[in-house]
């Protein structure tokens with residue numbers, strides 16, 4: 001690729017503002033991690049496939065049983081479809097998802113020795129795996145920087161004025177140009193965290209938003225601080241200060257659940 005030309009002043013201003021927004025989001029959510037539970041690339045790949053059209057909370061509720069029964073690609077490839085469907089049923093579209101998982105596991109066994117390949121080009125060829133899923137796996141299981149454009153990321157990229165693109169691949173490239181590559185994975189986490197907790201699709205809590213001073217869309221949601229605070233979710237929701245402190249102190253999601261904290265909204 002040819003070297004990029006020097007950015008025009010307005011591009012430079014945009015880049016500076018975007019990077020400042022990123023730094024302040026990291027300060028707001030230093031504990032941001034993928035919200036899907038996993039302990040190896042296979043688990044993350046399967047959990048991400050299951051997360052289509054449902055919440056991470058629902059996926060996390062069934063993956064312990066799923067991975068206890070089918071811990072790797074070999075075991076899942078030879079699963080009884082009915083047994084697999086039964087376990088993943090709460091995630092919705094379970095027949096289609098079970099079919100995808102069986103095909104996915106079989107392909108991993110046939111073409112990759114039962115392992116998840118660590119390359120985008122190989123991942124996107126797997127059944128049921130698109131670019132978003134591939135970037136989630138690369139960024140979080142293999143440490144390869146990647147921008148994950150889901151519904152939250154796409155919405156916030158527009159509200160922050162980072163891009164007017166709506167196609168996820170175009171958003172990924174446009175936003176990628178604004179940031180250092182090494183920051184792409186954490187950027188994905190903090191933006192999605194912010195979208196889930198503060199900058200909601202319908203009622204953004206602008207008056208309680210830590211990056212409101214950097215956001216050209218301030219006011220599309222509730223601007224009044226007291227009313228806005230009531231719109232916050234998860235650990236930022238009213239009355240969850242204790243959970244927030246524990247997350248800031250580095251407690252993992254599994255530890256928090258074991259302590260009895262529900263992590264849903």
Ligand code: SF4
Pocket residue numbers: 159198199200204205206207209210211212215216217218219220221
């Ligand atoms: S100011 Fe409002 S629109 Fe902008 S990021 Fe914050 S909540 Fe979202």
